[in-house]
Amino acid sequence: xxxxxxxxxxxxxxxSRIPVLxxxxxxxxxxxxxxxxxxxxxxxxxxxxxxxxxxxxVYRGEKAYNGVAIASNYPIEDVHFGxxxxxxxxxETRLIRATxxxxxxxxTYIPQGKSIDHEDYQxxxxxxxxxxxxxxxxxxxxxxxxxxxxxxxxxTDIDVTSPERKRDHVCxxxxxxxxxxxxxxWGFIDIFRKHRPGxxxxxFWDYRVKNALExxxxxxxxxxxxxxxxxxxSIDCYVDRDPRSWEKPSDHTPVVSIFKE
DNA sequence: ATGGTCGACTCTCGA
Numbered sequence: 681x682x683x684x685x686x687x688x689x690x691x692x693x694x695x696s697r698i699p700v701l702x703x704x705x706x707x708x709x710x711x712x713x714x715x716x717x718x719x720x721x722x723x724x725x726x727x728x729x730x731x732x733x734x735x736x737x738v739y740r741g742e743k744a745y746n747g748v749a750i751a752s753n754y755p756i757e758d759v760h761f762g763x764x765x766x767x768x769x770x771x772e773t774r775l776i777r778a779t780x781x782x783x784x785x786x787x788t789y790i791p792q793g794k795s796i797d798h799e800d801y802q803x804x805x806x807x808x809x810x811x812x813x814x815x816x817x818x819x820x821x822x823x824x825x826x827x828x829x830x831x832x833x834x835x836t837d838i839d840v841t842s843p844e845r846k847r848d849h850v851c852x853x854x855x856x857x858x859x860x861x862x863x864x865x866w867g868f869i870d871i872f873r874k875h876r877p878g879x880x881x882x883x884f885w886d887y888r889v890k891n892a893l894e895x896x897x898x899x900x901x902x903x904x905x906x907x908x909x910x911x912x913x914s915i916d917c918y919v920d921r922d923p924r925s926w927e928k929p930s931d932h933t934p935v936v937s938i939f940k941e
Numbered sequence: 942a943t944g945g946t947c948g949a950c951t952c953t954c955g956a
Contacts, residue, residue: 692956693948717956719949744949792956832956842942849943886956887946897942931947931956 682941683915684781686712688828688902690789690884690932694718694749697930698729704923704934705733711753712780715739716789716830718747725749738778746773748789748829752780763810765817771807781941783910784819788829793850801850804832805859812863821867824910830884830932831903833860835870838879839900851901869911871904871937876918883919884932893924904937913940 687710691697694715705713718725718741730737730751740761741747750756758779762772777786788811793801811827819825832851837843846852864870872881882898889897904917917937924933 696948889942
């Protein structure tokens, strides 16, 4: 029985993460790897590195900030960048989608928002609303569709450490969480929670928090969501903490999902 | 547990 492994990983600079990526891609044998915060323009994106490991790769980035990519050892078809909705900014370095083995893969790096009174937070809320419209325009609820990425939202109290202290945080504010649930309500299942309902499961540990990983002070803000037809084929979904114990880790770690083919 | 680090690129910003 064939399986397909799809992962999301905020690498915090793809070029500085090449040693971690090499080790992780070879040990995980991931089939579809969605990256965020590649932090490089396309001219200096290390496409040859992925190709040398037998992966195709599509990407769109900018200098120092943002940037998304999809790598796969299967053909990558029908690639789109940004919202294509005529609204500025088009967010081409935060949103990339493609079709791989008949699965529609949407990879997003959603704005963090800075603070709830900052204009970037309004952009973040607008980003989620535009995601809902993108799904309406391009997909049907019956499609095999997977939406992954760093979404900069921790959906519930068990997705953060000390939720009471985070009520006004841009990744945990009520308005944002309600909106996220609304967009998910288009037809998505949280694949991670389907398989791991318990607390203490995080994908991001702040570099600034001393021994955050050891003390498990983190956030679950990297998500794997799928439509029910694809979601019913999921076998497992988990956070792989290994890359956080390696040299030069990202502040995020891969979230991995496995589906029956 | 966003004072306390890391990455890219300047000498500061974003997360």
